Amino acid sequence: xQDAIIGKVAGIDNIAISWDSQVxxxxxxxxxxxxxxxxxxxxxxxxxxxxxxxxxxxxxRDHHDTGGTDSPFRETANIKDGSNIMADMAxxxxxxxxxxxxxxxxxxxxxGVGIGKVINGGFGMVLDGSLRVDExxxxxxxxxxxxxxxxxxxxxxxxxxxTASSFNQDNNNAYITMPNLVDEKYIHSIVQKxxxxxxx
Numbered sequence: 001x002q003d004a005i006i007g008k009v010a011g012i013d014n015i016a017i018s019w020d021s022q023v024x025x026x027x028x029x030x031x032x033x034x035x036x037x038x039x040x041x042x043x044x045x046x047x048x049x050x051x052x053x054x055x056x057x058x059x060x061r062d063h064h065d066t067g068g069t070d071s072p073f074r075e076t077a078n079i080k081d082g083s084n085i086m087a088d089m090a091x092x093x094x095x096x097x098x099x100x101x102x103x104x105x106x107x108x109x110x111x112g113v114g115i116g117k118v119i120n121g122g123f124g125m126v127l128d129g130s131l132r133v134d135e136x137x138x139x140x141x142x143x144x145x146x147x148x149x150x151x152x153x154x155x156x157x158x159x160x161x162x163t164a165s166s167f168n169q170d171n172n173n174a175y176i177t178m179p180n181l182v183d184e185k186y187i188h189s190i191v192q193k194x195x196x197x198x199x200x
Contacts, residue, residue, distance in 0.1 A: 059137075061144070062106070062122040068093050068144065071118035081155040087119035093147050094121035100140040101132075142174055150176045 061068070068090055069075040076084040083089075091107060098105040104124030109115055123144065127133055146167060152160030156179060164176040 057127040058103070058124055059127055060104075060122070060124045062120065068121040068148070069118060071113055073113045073117055075118075078157055079152060079155045080157075083151070083155065089148055089151050090119045090121040093144055094123075096143050096147060097121075097123045097140050100143065101136040102140055138173075142172060146174065146176060154179050156181065 070084075070087045070090045071077075072084045076089070078084075094105050094107040102123040103126045106120075106122040106124075108120055108122075110118060110120075123140070125133065125137065125140070127137075146164075149160050149163050149167070153164040153176060161178065164178060168175055168178070
């Protein structure tokens with residue numbers, strides 16, 4: 001690319017290209033992002049000798065399995081506390097994203113399994129390079145994902161409890177309340193002792 005421009009465009013005798021990425025490594029998801037990519041989009045903004053160019057990017061996320069979707073037929077099928085048929089997780093995530101300052105928040109019905117069988121939440125955030133937006137993303141992106149992990153942890157999903165515990169050990173400026181587990185054998189023994197078929 002440089003050879004094609006240098007010497008062929010008047011006034012250009014040198015080109016410098018640099019990349020900067022500040023994506024934190026998260027050991028909880030390492031090795032899990034194996035989705036095939038068809039293309040990579042690079043967005044850049046440069047300053048010329050006569051003025052500035054400005055670029056703004058919108059980051060969007062529609063329903064996702066972790067926190068933005070309630071569907072007892074798919075995403076919330078593994079929630080065994082009875083709340084799998086409610087729309088509380090998608091609603092809480094949407095409201096949480098709105099209160100944290102996302103540019104756009106959506107809450108809508110249908111998708112994948114059909115109208116009336118799922119509630120999805122999503123967001124849009126205009127990335128303008130400001131510190132304000134950085135702070136919104138730090139708070140909202142963590143909440144957006146971990147709210148669903150927390151809900152599954154409270155429903156006693158083993159992997160969710162493991163992930164929540166790992167999250168709490170890291171310095172995330174956030175904490176997930178862990179569920180108080182009961183002794184299943186103790187509960188079973190009480191039921192067996194007190195239960196009278198047909199009532200008293």
